[in-house]
Amino acid sequence: MSELVSPALIQTLTERLGAHRVLTAPEDIVPYGFDGTATLKQRPLAVVFARSADEVSFVLKLAREHRVPVVTRGSGTGLSGGSVPLAGAIVLCLAKMDRILEVDAANLTLLAEAGAITQKVFDAADSAGLFYPPDPGSMKISTIGGNVAENSGGLRGLKYGVTRDYVMGMEVVLADGSICWLGSKCVKDVAGYNLRDLFIGSEGTLGVVTRVLLKLLPKPAARQTLLATFSAMDAAAGTVSAIIAAKIIPCTLEFLDKKTIQCVEDFAKVGLPRDAEAILLIETDGHAAAVADEAAKIAELCRAHGATNVKLAADAAESTKLATARRSAFSALARLRPTTILEDVTVPRSELAGMIRAVEAIAQKHNLNIATFGHFGDGNLHPTILTDERDTEEMHRVELAFADIVEETLKRNGTITGEHGVGLAKKPFLKRQLGDNSFELLRLVKRALDPDALLNPGKIFD
Amino acid sequence: MSELVSPALIQTLTERLGAHRVLTAPEDIVPYGFDGTATLKQRPLAVVFARSADEVSFVLKLAREHRVPVVTRGSGTGLSGGSVPLAGAIVLCLAKMDRILEVDAANLTLLAEAGAITQKVFDAADSAGLFYPPDPGSMKISTIGGNVAENSGGLRGLKYGVTRDYVMGMEVVLADGSICWLGSKCVKDVAGYNLRDLFIGSEGTLGVVTRVLLKLLPKPAARQTLLATFSAMDAAAGTVSAIIAAKIIPCTLEFLDKKTIQCVEDFAKVGLPRDAEAILLIETDGHAAAVADEAAKIAELCRAHGATNVKLAADAAESTKLATARRSAFSALARLRPTTILEDVTVPRSELAGMIRAVEAIAQKHNLNIATFGHFGDGNLHPTILTDERDTEEMHRVELAFADIVEETLKRNGTITGEHGVGLAKKPFLKRQLGDNSFELLRLVKRALDPDALLNPGKIFD
Numbered sequence: 001m002s003e004l005v006s007p008a009l010i011q012t013l014t015e016r017l018g019a020h021r022v023l024t025a026p027e028d029i030v031p032y033g034f035d036g037t038a039t040l041k042q043r044p045l046a047v048v049f050a051r052s053a054d055e056v057s058f059v060l061k062l063a064r065e066h067r068v069p070v071v072t073r074g075s076g077t078g079l080s081g082g083s084v085p086l087a088g089a090i091v092l093c094l095a096k097m098d099r100i101l102e103v104d105a106a107n108l109t110l111l112a113e114a115g116a117i118t119q120k121v122f123d124a125a126d127s128a129g130l131f132y133p134p135d136p137g138s139m140k141i142s143t144i145g146g147n148v149a150e151n152s153g154g155l156r157g158l159k160y161g162v163t164r165d166y167v168m169g170m171e172v173v174l175a176d177g178s179i180c181w182l183g184s185k186c187v188k189d190v191a192g193y194n195l196r197d198l199f200i201g202s203e204g205t206l207g208v209v210t211r212v213l214l215k216l217l218p219k220p221a222a223r224q225t226l227l228a229t230f231s232a233m234d235a236a237a238g239t240v241s242a243i244i245a246a247k248i249i250p251c252t253l254e255f256l257d258k259k260t261i262q263c264v265e266d267f268a269k270v271g272l273p274r275d276a277e278a279i280l281l282i283e284t285d286g287h288a289a290a291v292a293d294e295a296a297k298i299a300e301l302c303r304a305h306g307a308t309n310v311k312l313a314a315d316a317a318e319s320t321k322l323a324t325a326r327r328s329a330f331s332a333l334a335r336l337r338p339t340t341i342l343e344d345v346t347v348p349r350s351e352l353a354g355m356i357r358a359v360e361a362i363a364q365k366h367n368l369n370i371a372t373f374g375h376f377g378d379g380n381l382h383p384t385i386l387t388d389e390r391d392t393e394e395m396h397r398v399e400l401a402f403a404d405i406v407e408e409t410l411k412r413n414g415t416i417t418g419e420h421g422v423g424l425a426k427k428p429f430l431k432r433q434l435g436d437n438s439f440e441l442l443r444l445v446k447r448a449l450d451p452d453a454l455l456n457p458g459k460i461f462d
Numbered sequence: 463m464s465e466l467v468s469p470a471l472i473q474t475l476t477e478r479l480g481a482h483r484v485l486t487a488p489e490d491i492v493p494y495g496f497d498g499t500a501t502l503k504q505r506p507l508a509v510v511f512a513r514s515a516d517e518v519s520f521v522l523k524l525a526r527e528h529r530v531p532v533v534t535r536g537s538g539t540g541l542s543g544g545s546v547p548l549a550g551a552i553v554l555c556l557a558k559m560d561r562i563l564e565v566d567a568a569n570l571t572l573l574a575e576a577g578a579i580t581q582k583v584f585d586a587a588d589s590a591g592l593f594y595p596p597d598p599g600s601m602k603i604s605t606i607g608g609n610v611a612e613n614s615g616g617l618r619g620l621k622y623g624v625t626r627d628y629v630m631g632m633e634v635v636l637a638d639g640s641i642c643w644l645g646s647k648c649v650k651d652v653a654g655y656n657l658r659d660l661f662i663g664s665e666g667t668l669g670v671v672t673r674v675l676l677k678l679l680p681k682p683a684a685r686q687t688l689l690a691t692f693s694a695m696d697a698a699a700g701t702v703s704a705i706i707a708a709k710i711i712p713c714t715l716e717f718l719d720k721k722t723i724q725c726v727e728d729f730a731k732v733g734l735p736r737d738a739e740a741i742l743l744i745e746t747d748g749h750a751a752a753v754a755d756e757a758a759k760i761a762e763l764c765r766a767h768g769a770t771n772v773k774l775a776a777d778a779a780e781s782t783k784l785a786t787a788r789r790s791a792f793s794a795l796a797r798l799r800p801t802t803i804l805e806d807v808t809v810p811r812s813e814l815a816g817m818i819r820a821v822e823a824i825a826q827k828h829n830l831n832i833a834t835f836g837h838f839g840d841g842n843l844h845p846t847i848l849t850d851e852r853d854t855e856e857m858h859r860v861e862l863a864f865a866d867i868v869e870e871t872l873k874r875n876g877t878i879t880g881e882h883g884v885g886l887a888k889k890p891f892l893k894r895q896l897g898d899n900s901f902e903l904l905r906l907v908k909r910a911l912d913p914d915a916l917l918n919p920g921k922i923f924d
Contacts, residue, residue, distance in 0.1 A: 106703060106812040129709060151652045162650060165627070180900040185810040187840045188624060188880035190613045190663050191888070191895050192904050192922060197659030201652050218709030241568060247591060247680030289751030348647040350568040378649045418650035426653070433653050438642040441911075442654050448910035449903075460654060 006045055009066045009090075013048055016058055021096075023047040032091045035078040036138070037425055038339050039389050044071065044085040049096045053171055053179050053210040059092055060208065060454075061177035069454045072204040074115055074143030078150060079342055080423030082203040086458055094145050097210065100124045107185050109168060110214045114145025121214065130216040133160035133251075136419070137327055145209050151201030153419030155323065158377030159251035159285075160217075162419065164200045169213035172199055175206075175450045183213060198445070203421050204456040206449045220285035223251075224295040225319035227311045228302040229276040233257065233360075235306030236278040237353035240376045242301045243282075244349060248294055252283035253377030254326050260333060260373040260384075267332035268325040273309065280307075280376065281326050283319065329373045330384070337369070337386040341398060344426075345409040346380040346418030358408040359383045366401040368394075380418035422460045430461060468507055471528045471552075475510055478520055483558075485509040494553045497540040498600070499887055500801050501851050506533065506547040511558045515633055515641050515672040521554055522670065522916075523639035531916045534666040536577055536605030540612060541804055542885030544665040548920055556607050559672065562586045569647050571630060572676045576607025583676065592678040595622035595713075598881070599789055607671050613663030615881030617785065620839030621713040621747075622679075624881065626662045631675035634661050637668075637912045645675060660907070665883050666918040668911045685713075685747035686757040687781035689773045690764040691738040695719065695822075697768030698740040699815035702838045704763045705744075706811060710756055714745035715839030716788050722795060722835040722846075729794035730787040735771065742769075742838065743788050745781065791835045792846070799831070799848040803860060806888075807871040808842040808880030820870040821845045828863040830856075842880035884922045892923060 014022045023029050024046045034041040045068065050056045063070045069089040076083055085091050097113035100120060104110070105128050112121055118139035125132040135154035136142055142152070148170065153162045169183025182196040183189065199207055230236040240253060256264065256272075256279050265272040272279065280302065284294040299310045313319040334340040347355045356372065359381070363370035374381040383405060387398050406416055406429045416422075416429045431439045443461060446453075476484045485491050486508045496503035507530065512518045525532045531551040538545055547553050559575035562582060566572070567590050574583055580601040587594040597616035598604055604614070610632065615624045631645025644658040645651065661669055692698040698717060705712065718726065718734075718741050727734040734741060742764070746756040761772045775781040796802040809817045818834065821843070825832035836843040845867060849860050868878055868891050878884070878891045893901045905923060908915075 104810075104812075105707065107810045108706065151656075153650050157650060164656070174899075174903065178899045178902075180903055181897065182900060184877055185875060186808040186842075186877045186880065187811075188615050188619060188808050188837075188842050189877040190879050190881060190883050191877045192884060192892055192901075193668070193907055194613075194626070194659050194663055195900070195903060195907065197656050198907075201656055206655070218711060244570065245567065249680060287749055287752030287755065289755075290749030293749065293751075346648040346650050348566075348569045349649075350566070375650075380648075380650050413647060415646055415648045415651040415653045417652050418648060419652060421652050422654060430654055435643065437636070437640045438644060438657070439654075440640075441636065441642055441657060444910055445655055445657065445660075445907070448906055 009062065009068060010046055012062055013059070017048060017055065021049040032073065032093065033085065035076040035081060035083045037079050037081040037084065037423070038341050040081040040084045040424055042085050042087055044089050044091040047091040047093055049093050051096055053173055056092065056173045056208050056210055057177040057179055060173055060175060063090060063454055064175065064177070064452060067452065067454065069457050071456050072208045074146035075141045077138035077142045078146065078423065079344065079420040080417065080425040082150060082421050082423035082459055084424060092208065094210070095143060103128045104185070105130065108216045109185050110216055112144050112212055112214065114143060114210050114212060116144045118142045118144055118147055125216045126219070129219055131219040132166065132214060132216055134163045134166055137330060144212055148200050148209050148212055149202065149204050150421040153375065153378070153380065155254060155326065155375065156251045157375055158253050159249050164197065166215045167196060167200055167212060168215050170196055170199060170209050171211035172207040172209050175452065175455055185213065201421070203423060203459050205446060205459055206455060222288040222291045223283055223285035223319060224291050225313035225322050226282045226295060226298055227322060228280045228282065228307040229273045229309040230278045230306060231276065231308050232306065233278045233356055234353055236280055237356060239280060239302050239305040239307065240352060241349065242305050243298060246297065246301060248297060250282050250284045250294070250298065250377065252281065253375070254281040255376035256281070256326065256329060256373045257371060259371035260329050263332040263336060263371065264325050264329055267335065268328050270321050270325040272325065281322055283323070333371050333384050333386060337388055339387045339389040341385040341387060343381070343383040343405055344417045344420040345405060345414055346378065347409060347412045347414035349379045351412040351414065352376060352379055355381065355408060355412055355414070359405060362401050362404045366397040368397055368401050378418065424459060427461060471524065471530060472508060474524055475521070479510060479517065483511040494535065494555065495547065497538040497543060497545045499541050499543040499546065499885070500803050502543040502546045502886055504547050504549055506551050506553040509553040509555055511555050513558055515635055518554065518635045518670050518672055519639040519641055522635055522637060525552060525916055526637065526914060529914065529916065531919050533918050534670050536608035537603045539600035539604045540608065540885065541806065541882040542879065542887040544612060544883050544885035544921055546886060554670065556672070557605065565590045566647070567592065570678045571647050572678055574606050574674055574676065576605060576672050576674060578606045580604045580606055580609055587678045588681070591681055593681040594628065594676060594678055596625045596628055599792060606674050610662050610671050610674055611664065611666050612883040615837065615840070615842065617716060617788065617837065618713045619837055620715050621711050626659065628677045629658060629662055629674060630677050632658055632661060632671050633673035634669040634671050637914065637917055647675065663883070665885060665921050667908060667921055668917065682747035684750040684753045685745055685781060686753050687775040687784050688744040688757060688760055689784060690742045690744065690769040691735045691771040692740040692768060693738065693770050694768065695740045695818055696815055698742055699818060701742060701764050701767040701769065702814060703811065704767050705760060708759060708763060710759060712744050712746045712756070712760065712839065714743065715837070716743040717838035718743070718788065718791060718835045719833060721833035722791050725794040725798060725833065726787050726791055729797065730790050732783050732787040734787065743784055745785070795833050795846050795848060799850055801849045801851040803847040803849060805843070805845040805867055806879045806882040807867060807876055808840065809871060809874045809876035811841045813874040813876065814838060814841055817843060817870060817874060817876070821867060824863050824866045828859040830859055830863050840880065886921060889923060
């Protein structure tokens with residue numbers, strides 16, 4: 001259908017946006033056919049770049065007229081295939097809408113266009129003595145609009161929450177091209193349904209977010225990073241429970257298993273203990289005295305629960321070096337084999353130790369190379385399967401392992417995705433997690449907001 | 463319509479629920495015809511008490527069959543008329559579903575039935591050494607389901623947020639009687655649209671929330687309360703801005719004007735300065751050293767911005783006494799005149815001083831008795847009109863003043879309701895605040911979830 005109408009459509013798009021903002025040549029559009037998810041790709045019909053909500057509205061209206069699907073995209077760092085287009089779809093790229101429009105220190109807010117890079121949002125807040133906490137692994141290149149679309153997490157989730165917790169308002173363009181503003185600078189606002197939260201995490205399937213009003217916090221006065229080494233995985237998991245039981249909520253509580261430690265150390269050379277079975281990277285922040293107290297208590301708990309070594313970062317530079325090393329885990333692991341498949345399961349914290357043992361057993365059962373790291377404090381694990389997509393037999397085992405991991409997660413009342421989204425990768429498992437009634441409710445909302453099914457179709461559910 | 467079908471409907475309800483859980487006698491149902499909002503009342507057709515989600519489902523299915531509207535209700539402490547029934551409606555009361563089902567210390571969660579009293583939720587968390595922060599003024603009698611339906615705020619909103627920020631999951635019964643579970647114990651969960659947040663604050667118009675899974679926090683180790691006295695309202699407002707500008711986020715930052723101070727002192731006799739123009743009641747909590755530091759800085763800022771006196775509470779008992787006095791503001795004011803109309807406007811914090819001056823000018827213009835108190839740190843004001851609903855001429859001036867206050871609020875990019883909801887009271891103003899497109903989007907969602915318009919119809923919008 002869409003292949004037929006494309007010449008007229010492309011011409012109208014080019015007239016409005018200019019030829020340089022409408023790409024159709026195969027060599028130009030190939031990079032827009034995949035995101036950060038392994039094994040998924042599909043060439044779109046065209047790629048268009050919008051610079052304003054009005055232009056987004058124009059594109060959506062035109063797409064509706066021609067009944068062509070639209071897949072919105074930022075930097076394409078997603079890890080569930082959420083921005084991988086369908087055949088015959090237009091990719092609507094917002095990367096050129098990248099301005100930070102306002103930092104309002106009196107109201108502790110920041111207004112940005114959807115294409116603004118997350119790191120720039122953080123830096124703009126930081127320059128005003130303020131703090132934007134969400135820090136997804138890809139924050140140096142991801143866009144804030146992409147973070148909102150996927151409700152991205154990050155390393156500070158335990159204490160500070162995720163992207164959702166910092167979105168106060170947004171400009172969103174609906175399927176029919178109408179432009180809405182949702183939310184306000186008021187820290188409390190109960191005027192009408194909360195639709196802002198419906199769009200957060202909706203992966204571009206309900207509308208196109210074009211501006212985001214973010215909440216900022218005062219910058220914490222002090223921070224301290226600890227590195228605890230364990231000779232047994234269970235001891236590390238037990239330590240996490242003990243920290244929470246002691247009523248301590250560190251801002252970061254990250255975990256790396258032996259394979260990940262060795263890869264990261266090869267890659268970043270920061271002095272991680274290569275022979276450890278597991279490490280915890282823990283950060284506490286806030287008032288200097290509170291940080292000192294908490295760090296001391298955490299160190300004590302680590303030792304009491306079997307840490308063979310607990311090291312406190314000597315200064316901010318060392319803290320940053322350790323955090324950067326952790327942040328490089330995915331890239332470091334990706335160097336080992338041609339294909340890196342990152343899982344994103346999350347379980348209630350109390351199920352953590354059992355879940356990790358289950359992942360190890362699944363790796364053995366299917367004879368696969370699985371390295372695990374993740375946000376232990378959030379119960380969010382990233383078992384990472386190191387494989388080769390050209391090896392059909394191994395890929396079959398990968399699929400079986402993937403299904404087993406999901407099975408274990410659901411058995412433990414966990415979720416199939418903690419922070420990466422459903423996209424294409426987790427679509428087959430969503431209904432089982434949600435149950436029939438909740439799943440049907442999702443579809444009902446989708447039909448109401450996108451009756452022609454043109455906004456990122458085929459994602460989350462069919 | 464519904465008056466005709468009622469005998470068969472009542473009979474079926476009685477057969478399932480028992481006669482003691484189906485009230486129809488006028489003297490029994492009168493108390494279910496109003497909530498905490500002045501001047502609004504309407505007798506329902508019947509009042510039914512459910513004890514489980516299955517019973518709620520039964521009631522909704524039956525109501526649908528008979529095309530009778532259903533108005534869900536907890537303790538009826540709402541302040542926007544959200545639970546005032548339409549004529550011919552069934553009131554579905556959840557007050558008997560009041561159990562705390564689980565406190566899970568390992569995962570920091572609490573599961574309660576919708577009718578559980580907010581104070582009991584707080585106490586259950588407290589007994590486990592944990593903390594449920596949202597504390598609406600009515601928490602001693604309000605239900606957690608009502609708090610969720612209205613997304614209630616409270617005195618700790620500045621640092622800890624509102625009810626929404628603590629809802630991790632819920633059981634909800636839809637208009638067709640299907641029972642859904644939304645959310646999980648996972649602190650990160652992006653599996654599908656966030657519909658949980660759509661139901662929070664939807665005032666019973668999209669479904670009936672029957673169970674709530676709440677997030678708890680560790681209990682703060684220390685707290686300190688300050689009482690700052692001002693001889694000018696502007697100085698108090700300026701102090702609030704200065705505290706935020708100093709990157710301090712107290713947990714409570716409450717304001718009382720002269721009229722409110724005098725009423726509260728008459729009522730509670732806690733030693734408030736009767737001659738002050740304004741007082742700020744400020745509380746900081748957390749690590750003991752952080753609290754001491756913050757309290758000292760706050761006291762210094764108060765003095766630098768014109769406080770004539772700053773008093774630190776000597777101990778926890780005095781802190782509690784001051785907080786209780788503030789909590790009594792509404793009741794204290796309600797003793798002065800027969801009718802008390804509580805406003806709930808919220809502005810961005812930077813607009814606070816201007817908004818307070820505007821409210822004073824409006825009181826003078828319409829020759830009305832308006833006392834103002836509220837959550838200054840949130841920009842959330844409760845200008846309280848002390849009047850008499852039997853005086854038609856004065857009530858006309860009240861209406862004009864009400865409209866003027868809304869006008870001023872919207873001019874300052876504020877919201878017509880910070881924490882009380884739209885209900886009936888704010889319905890006439892919602893479209894102006896949201897704009898046509900966002901307003902239509904609300905209606906579209908309502909039509910999708912409640913196609914027969916039987917769930918609390920006539921609330922939020924027509």
